Amino acid sequence: MGTSPPYREGNEHSDMIVKTEGIVLSKMKYRDTSKILRLYTREFGKVSVIAKGARETKSKFRAALEPMNHVACVIYRKDNRDLQLLSQCDVITPFRHLSEDMGKMRVGLSVVELVDIASHAEEGNEILFSLLVDVLQTVNSATKNPVSALYYFEMKLSGIMGFNPQLERCVHCNAGIPNGLEETGRCVITHDGILCNNCSDNTGRKGISASAVRSLQQMQRATTSESVLHMNLSPLVNEEVQCSLLRHLQHHIEGFRGLRSEEVFATLL
Ligand SMILES: [Zn+2]
Structure with missing residues (x-):
């Protein structure tokens, strides 16, 4: 051949x-x-x-x-x-561990499903390909928190596809959203990014916690999937981060309603 x-x-x-x-x-x-x-x-x-x-x-x-x-x-x-x-x-x-460990399999299948949904036939994208291989490798060899690599992947996928959420400044008034966001504050995430405490108050919408905002910012700033594996999110923050990212992808990717692999695992785990 x-x-x-x-x-x-x-x-x-x-x-x-x-x-x-x-x-x-x-x-x-x-x-x-x-x-x-x-x-x-x-x-x-x-x-x-x-x-x-x-x-x-x-x-x-x-x-x-x-x-x-x-x-x-x-x-x-x-x-x-x-x-x-x-x-x-x-x-x-x-990637043997991806099929031997349920937590890793769940992340790996979500990642390949997202690439399938987000990409068009016969449109090569080396950056997306490298990201895909890198994240699967990281999840395969991870010793803790493989789900953090999924959130990293979702964040980087948004960037590659041109809808990176703005998380460092308020999308409405441009105020900086510092790391030291007040613990009591809650921020609303829109389709473009984050609203500061003040602008969030005016929307009447339920916001996400300061910890979740910080986690999303860290995912976005990270430059390798391996570097997010130390992030061990509490169940509450995990849910906030997961929902925020999924809603963001659903808004920007036409026809995307949710991950089939997540539904399958929801019935198994
Ligand atoms: Zn604002």
Whole structure:
């Protein structure tokens, strides 16, 4: 495969064999022996592929096609075709702990689901790809608080997609929102960012606690997913942070109602 020419004769540059790395976002059975997968690839972004014969016992794909896997793949690709043909797929990094630990699996599945929802087909974004791999790696090897890496991911995803919330200054009056926000104060989070205590009072809406605001600011300032793992949020603050981020993503990502993986885990945990 590696020695094949990039273009085949007679097809006007529309066929090519490409090697790329990707993360498996989802899989589904197709007919009796095959699988259809969505991959997030480094070069082409989200790509749907069919893995023929993947469900046969002696399949060449073996265990590579599981969601959250980091894989090297060879795709036979044609322009203007919704479903590409996967001809080879091997695991690069086995993220074993993501499937062995329920807390980690929950975070990992939420992360791949968010990438699936937020990205468009065949729009490569290396920054998003690197973020995705980095967060899965961090969650896989985390010794504590893997859910903090999910909030970090959601915050960075917002930035990559161009709707980073403004958390350091009030979106209405531009007053600074210091770290030392009064413990008794509550701030309202809008679709664009935060309202200071004064501006929040005028909205009549229930705000979030100073601790939750500080946690969101820390997630936004952090530059690596590993650096947020020390953040152990209390159940109350955890809920505030989780809801704020989810509402933010729901407002900005068309058609996004909530995470399926969260619903599944809500019934299990
Ligand atoms: Zn204000």
